[in-house]
Amino acid sequence: MLAWSLLGRLPAAMCPIGTLLMVSQHTGSVWRASAVTGALALGQATGGPLVGRAADRRGQRRVGLAAAALNTVALLALVTASQLRAALGWQLLFAAVAGLSVPLVGPLARSRWLWLADGRAEQASAALWLDGLMDEVSFTTGPAVVGLLASLLAPAAGMLLAAALAGVCATLFALHPSAPPSIAATGGRPRPPARLLTAPYGLLLAGMALLGVAFGSIQVGVTATTAHVGHPGAAGPIYGLMGGASACAGIAMAALPARFDLPARLRAATALLLSAALLLPLVGGTLGGLAAAVGCVGLAVAPQMITMFGLVERTVPTARLGEAMAGLVSSITLAQAAGTVAAGWLVAAAGPAAPFTVTCVAAGSALLLAAATATARRYARPAAAPARRAQVRA
Numbered sequence: 425m426l427a428w429s430l431l432g433r434l435p436a437a438m439c440p441i442g443t444l445l446m447v448s449q450h451t452g453s454v455w456r457a458s459a460v461t462g463a464l465a466l467g468q469a470t471g472g473p474l475v476g477r478a479a480d481r482r483g484q485r486r487v488g489l490a491a492a493a494l495n496t497v498a499l500l501a502l503v504t505a506s507q508l509r510a511a512l513g514w515q516l517l518f519a520a521v522a523g524l525s526v527p528l529v530g531p532l533a534r535s536r537w538l539w540l541a542d543g544r545a546e547q548a549s550a551a552l553w554l555d556g557l558m559d560e561v562s563f564t565t566g567p568a569v570v571g572l573l574a575s576l577l578a579p580a581a582g583m584l585l586a587a588a589l590a591g592v593c594a595t596l597f598a599l600h601p602s603a604p605p606s607i608a609a610t611g612g613r614p615r616p617p618a619r620l621l622t623a624p625y626g627l628l629l630a631g632m633a634l635l636g637v638a639f640g641s642i643q644v645g646v647t648a649t650t651a652h653v654g655h656p657g658a659a660g661p662i663y664g665l666m667g668g669a670s671a672c673a674g675i676a677m678a679a680l681p682a683r684f685d686l687p688a689r690l691r692a693a694t695a696l697l698l699s700a701a702l703l704l705p706l707v708g709g710t711l712g713g714l715a716a717a718v719g720c721v722g723l724a725v726a727p728q729m730i731t732m733f734g735l736v737e738r739t740v741p742t743a744r745l746g747e748a749m750a751g752l753v754s755s756i757t758l759a760q761a762a763g764t765v766a767a768g769w770l771v772a773a774a775g776p777a778a779p780f781t782v783t784c785v786a787a788g789s790a791l792l793l794a795a796a797t798a799t800a801r802r803y804a805r806p807a808a809a810p811a812r813r814a815q816v817r818a
Contacts, residue, residue, distance in 0.1 A: 425533075425600045430558050431593035432529035435495070435586035437566025439464060442582040443502070443519060445570065449579040450506045456515075460502075463516045465761045467523020469754040475528050476535075476750030480743055484532050488598025491527040496591035498522035503580045503587070527594035530559055531749035534733055539604045539745075550678075557674040559729070563667045620748060624739040627797045628732050629755045631690075634793065635728060636756035637786040638701065640763025642666070642721065644771060645704065645779035649714055652776040662715045669722030677727055686738075687798040689731045694787070694794040697724035701787040704780035721783075728790075735803050 443464050448457035479487040502518040504510075537551035570582030643663060650659040680689070700720035707713030732752065740748040763786065767779030 425536075425597065425602050426558075428593050428597035428600060429529055429533045429555075430562065431589055432527065432597040433533070433558070433562045434566050434569075435499075435590045435594075436468070436526055436530065437562045438570050438582055438586040438589075439499070439522065441567045442570040442574075442586060445574050446503070446506050446579040446583055447515065449574075450509060456512055459512065460515045460519045462761060463519040464523040465757055467520040468526050469523075469758040469761075471524030471526060472528060472531070472750040472754040472757070473747055474524075475526070476531055476747035477744070479528070479532055480535075480746045484536065484603040484746070485598050488527055488529075488532065488603070489595060491525050492590055492594035492598060494525040495522060495527055495594070496587050498525055499583060499587035499590065503583050507580060527590060527598070528746075528750050528753070529594055529597050530555070530562075531753055532746055533558075533597070534749050535746040536602055536604060540602060555733075557671060557726070561671060563670070568664060620740055620744050620751075622739060624802055625736065625748060625751075627793065627802075628735055628739065629751060631694075631790055631793055632729075632732055632752045632755045633759035634786045634790040635697075635725070636759030637763035637766075638697070638721075638783045638790075639756070640760040640765075641767040641779045641782035641786065642704070642718065644764055644767035645777065645783065646714065646718060648771045648776035648779065649709070650711065653709075653711060655711060658711055662711070662718055665715055665719045666722035666725065669719045670725035673723045674726035674730060677730060685800060686731050686734050687800050687803050689727060690735070690798040691791075691794045693724050693727040693731060694791040697721065697728060698784070698787040698791045700724055701780070701783045704783055705777055709777065738803050 440461055444457050444461045446457075447460045451457065475487060475491055498518055498521040502515065502522055505515045505518055534551075534555050537555055541547040541551055569585070573581035573585065646663050647659045650662065700717065700723065703717040703720060704714075707717055733749065736748050736752065737745070763782060767782050770778035770782065
């Protein structure tokens with residue numbers, strides 16, 4: 425399952441930058457490319473919880489297969505519309521459908537790992553750590569692969585690869601025997617859905633959204649700063665440092681003692697995020713200083729994301745876990761788009777370093793939120809439930 429999980433989640437990381445590059449190069453209009461990319465992001469943020477909820481109710485296999493097929497067709501239609509320079513409305517439509525139908529391999533994999541762990545805290549923690557690490561790898565690798573294919577082959581090459589990965593790897597992930605069965609398959613009767621939007625889950629959504637704002641503003645700030653100092657090509661490698669440092673931090677989390685519980689980890693990670701964010705406006709005027717500051721920010725990303733995904737397990741009903749994981753992804757996606765828009769406006773109004781102000785405000789707000797709400801009492805681990813099933817081969 426590991427291979428299909430890693431490869432199947434790459435399209436979600438590849439498509440935003442791939443769409444931006446493809447449409448801008450085919451039309452010569454950054455505005456049109458931004459509009460199509462925005463439609464993709466809005467569709468993904470809207471469709472994520474819907475796909476997650478359907479997977480929880482009807483089973484990951486059935487929903488995953490349908491989503492993979494529809495996503496593949498929509499991506500191919502978007503590439504074709506861009507190649508033929510079709511009307512903007514058609515490109516917006518296909519981008520929105522592609523976003524709505526993302527197979528959600530990442531969130532469903534986290535739900536699947538927790539289902540296999542069957543309430544065993546140590547196994548669940550290790551599974552979330554491993555899955556968070558795969559997210560960081562896809563987050564770093566996806567945009568880099570798209571940029572490389574666009575420069576060596578064609579602007580649409582990255583999107584075609586994303587469609588192939590969605591069609592093949594997301595399908596194989598859905599078919600893997602580790603997929604949890606639907607309620608009907610286990611002989612149970614559907615019950616009214618348990619409440620999802622509780623106060624603790626809402627706080628996690630807010631925390632993930634603030635992290636998304638930081639992502640979006642850093643991306644714009646790095647792009648604007650490297651262009652201002654005359655090295656626009658350095659933006660990609662410098663931004664990639666965040667993903668690389670984040671992956672290293674995710675690996676290091678395996679060494680943390682169990683007594684350092686999740687609420688305490690969240691508070692520590694957000695404090696580190698703010699400390700690193702404050703470096704950006706101070707030393708970000710040079711390429712070396714910018715690279716170092718962005719790398720420091722990356723050290724806080726994986727611990728924060730992995731911890732929040734771990735806390736979701738304690739705050740939502742098991743029957744809606746996939747939907748809850750997808751909701752966190754949608755939260756960060758929408759917030760990243762908002763952070764990008766706000767930072768872009770600040771670049772025009774106040775200069776290339778202005779977006780880092782947005783980053784600092786978002787990080788400071790995240791720390792205040794975590795310090796005030798991330799307590800062991802609020803996120804107490806529920807009592808272990810009896811085993812649900814016989815051993816499932818993973």
